[in-house]
Amino acid sequence: MKNYWIGIGAMALASFATQSGAxxxxxxxxxxxNWKDGTAIIAKEFTKRTGMEVEFITGGTLDxxxxxxxxxxxxxxxxxxxxxxxxxxxxxxxxxxxxxxSKVPNAADLYPAGDRGGYEMGVxxxxxxxxxxxxxxxxxxxxxxxxxxxxxxMKSSLGLPDFDPSHVVIAASVMEGKxxxxxxxxxxxxxxxxxxxxAFYQSDATSQDLIRTGxxxxxxxxxINGYHLIEQGLPIEIAIPKEGAVVGIxxxxxxxxxxxxxxxxxxxxxxxxxxxxxxxxxxHKCSPMNRKAKISEELAKLPGIFTTDExxxxxxxxxxxxxxxxxLPQWKIWFTENMMQ
Numbered sequence: 001m002k003n004y005w006i007g008i009g010a011m012a013l014a015s016f017a018t019q020s021g022a023x024x025x026x027x028x029x030x031x032x033x034n035w036k037d038g039t040a041i042i043a044k045e046f047t048k049r050t051g052m053e054v055e056f057i058t059g060g061t062l063d064x065x066x067x068x069x070x071x072x073x074x075x076x077x078x079x080x081x082x083x084x085x086x087x088x089x090x091x092x093x094x095x096x097x098x099x100x101x102s103k104v105p106n107a108a109d110l111y112p113a114g115d116r117g118g119y120e121m122g123v124x125x126x127x128x129x130x131x132x133x134x135x136x137x138x139x140x141x142x143x144x145x146x147x148x149x150x151x152x153x154m155k156s157s158l159g160l161p162d163f164d165p166s167h168v169v170i171a172a173s174v175m176e177g178k179x180x181x182x183x184x185x186x187x188x189x190x191x192x193x194x195x196x197x198x199a200f201y202q203s204d205a206t207s208q209d210l211i212r213t214g215x216x217x218x219x220x221x222x223x224i225n226g227y228h229l230i231e232q233g234l235p236i237e238i239a240i241p242k243e244g245a246v247v248g249i250x251x252x253x254x255x256x257x258x259x260x261x262x263x264x265x266x267x268x269x270x271x272x273x274x275x276x277x278x279x280x281x282x283x284h285k286c287s288p289m290n291r292k293a294k295i296s297e298e299l300a301k302l303p304g305i306f307t308t309d310e311x312x313x314x315x316x317x318x319x320x321x322x323x324x325x326x327x328l329p330q331w332k333i334w335f336t337e338n339m340m341q
Contacts, residue, residue, distance in 0.1 A: 039056065041279045041283060042270055079264045088322050088324065104121065110290055117321065125249050126250070130143040132239070133214060135235045145241045149196060158196045158216060160197060166327075246319075272289065281295050282296060
């Protein structure tokens with residue numbers, strides 16, 4: 001079996017050599033800033049292996065989806081890096097190619113969460129979970145359950161994202177013993193959280209500013225942002241409650257209509273390579289999808305970094321992408337009308 005995959009790889013690389021000889025570039029749609037830098041780790045190795053250069057198109061998650069819909073059938077990019085649940089929207093609109101898994105041999109070593117339904121592959125995971133300033137909360141304070149966010153001591157302390165209420169909706173559903181699909185049965189519980197909300201943040205930058213200044217000493221925080229602030233010396237503790245943390249997955253899909261199908265598959269295969277996975281995760285402070293990735297002990301011990309099947313089972317709340325994509329617009333409307341007014 002090993003020799004079979006080596007043979008497949010050799011034939012694929014020969015195909016790429018022909019493509020790169022024509023001076024073609026692989027166009028990858030991704031986020032800007034630090035996220036683009038992370039994508040460049042994959043691109044560098046891809047170019048090293050194939051000789052094909054990579055060019056980036058950057059933008060926000062939903063802005064890029066909107067552009068892809070307009071360009072349907074004639075995509076401006078060959079590969080798209082997005083969150084896996086937004087990837088489900090690409091799929092439902094026919095914007096992603098069905099993957100040929102024989103061209104992505106590294107996928108054989110992924111945790112189950114890495115397979116996002118045959119049209120996209122998870123590259124890394126992160127969590128949204130409660131986090132707090134240890135210097136601004138009472139000594140001994142801890143968040144061992146999402147229920148702590150509803151405690152009276154949290155009044156006017158909490159920061160939440162305004163662009164995506166899914167994390168607190170999903171967590172509250174699990175906390176109440178419900179499926180996120182039955183979220184309407186726990187709206188009273190969500191409404192009861194209002195007195196504790198101090199501010200909503202509109203972006204990663206706003207989130208970091210609010211917790212840095214102490215305006216929201218407690219946040220439902222993107223773990224990657226939290227670890228960035230910790231590296232800057234801010235005393236923040238990221239908690240993994242007993243119910244688990246809400247997982248998000250950065251995923252790659254191939255745009256329908258690309259003329260570089262083989263190269264696009266190889267880009268995804270490179271992204272799932274254990275060594276590339278290690279580099280991505282050390283850079284972003286996120287969890288690898290490939291079981292064979294050898295991340296540092298320092299990274300592995302951080303909350304929300306999953307390196308075993310047991311951690312995925314006991315610490316991660318993973319919602320399937322189709323349900324996530326279907327319910328997110330409903331959650332946003334309800335949240336805007338009932339929580340942000």
